[in-house]
Amino acid sequence: MIDVYSWPTPNGHKVHIMLEECGLKLGRDWRIHAVDIGAGDQFKPEFLDISPNNKIPAIVDSNGPDGKPISLFESGAILLYLASKTGKLLPKSxxxxxxxxxxxxxxxxxxxxxxxxxxxxxxxxxxxxxxxxxxxxxxxxxxxxxxxxxxxxxxxxxxxxxxxxxxxxxxxxxxxxxxxxxxxxxxxxxxxxxxxxARPAVQRGVAVLADARKPLQDDKAKETLFGNTQYQKR
Incomplete structure (x- = not known):
């Protein structure tokens, strides 16, 4: 099982789409953990343990390359990992x-x-x-x-x-x-x-957590994302 810590942003959607395109199904092969970046979930110690740059997405794969769990942050690295794990969506030559x-x-x-x-x-x-x-x-x-x-x-x-x-x-x-x-x-x-x-897997990917995200109008959420909270030492 792959645990995905994410939010419905472009970088989050990249990983949601990739999982679905690789034939990995939500609820069967991977599960989603919402990291509400407007509420400051990205600064929680348990999330920082797997994503030290306090950015989503991050994953924990219980069955890593050596059969042991592996955690990864940075969406590009996660795409490459999933391509390597499944043998899909990255050419061999x-x-x-x-x-x-x-x-x-x-x-x-x-x-x-x-x-x-x-x-x-x-x-x-x-x-x-x-x-x-x-x-x-x-x-x-x-x-x-x-x-x-x-x-x-x-x-x-x-x-x-x-x-x-x-x-x-x-x-x-x-x-x-x-x-x-x-x-x-x-x-x-x-x-x-x-x-x-129009791709079905893409449509499934962008639907993940889509109902959770709301327009960024709250001043506290804006401060969390763009203000001094972002720069505190942790």
Whole structure:
């Protein structure tokens, strides 16, 4: 059994989708533990034991590579672990594998951080800072353009086959409106997005904990996520 500590955010959805795409079923092969990041659950000692950076998601697999339990944090590492464990969604040949991995790193180093900043300054920041809004909105548009160009000549981000690269990117694009994106500017990416969204395993993955998340309007939750609480020594 794999215990998944998560919340319905893009990084959480990555792992939920991956588990379902690998044929691992919620309630049979894995179970979910809600980590309400607005309430500060990510700072609890028991969660920090498995995720020292106080970020979701994290997993504990009771049957690790050597038959012993293993805990992992960082969504990209978890995707790679699950691909290795199940033999799915990551090509075997070096050439095809590294083609996928470069796009996984593109998500982890670019899409996630930059779109996250776009969300913050466009939606959540207490002050509307024009410079920051323009900077991260323009960077979001640039990244969408990179992906659109790639998908004009490739059916999937990592190449000919659906892979962990697609799973990593997709949840981040579900909030395209909050990022200042017009799909009309990215037709190839939009076609890809719709194909991924239609996959049954993806639909099951994004439904996990979906009812638990509410609009971030509570001042205490905002302080927990963005204020001094985030920076306390633990």
């Amino acid at each position: 070096d050439r095809a594998k590294f083609e996928v991995l470069q796009w996984l790193m593109f998500q982890m180093g670019g899409v996630g951080p930059m779109l996250g900043q776009a969300h913050h300054f466009r939606i959540y920041a207490p002050e509307k800072i024009d410079y920051a809004i323009k900077r991260y909105t323009n960077e979001a548009k640039r990244l969408y353009g990179v992906m659109d160009k790639r998908l004009a000549s490739s059916p999937f981000l990592g190449g000919k086959q659906y892979s962990i690269a697609d799973i990593a990117v997709f949840p981040w694009l579900r909030s395209w409106q909050n990022q200042g994106i017009d799909w009309a500017d990215h037709p190839h990416l939009k076609q890809w997005f719709d194909r991924i969204a």
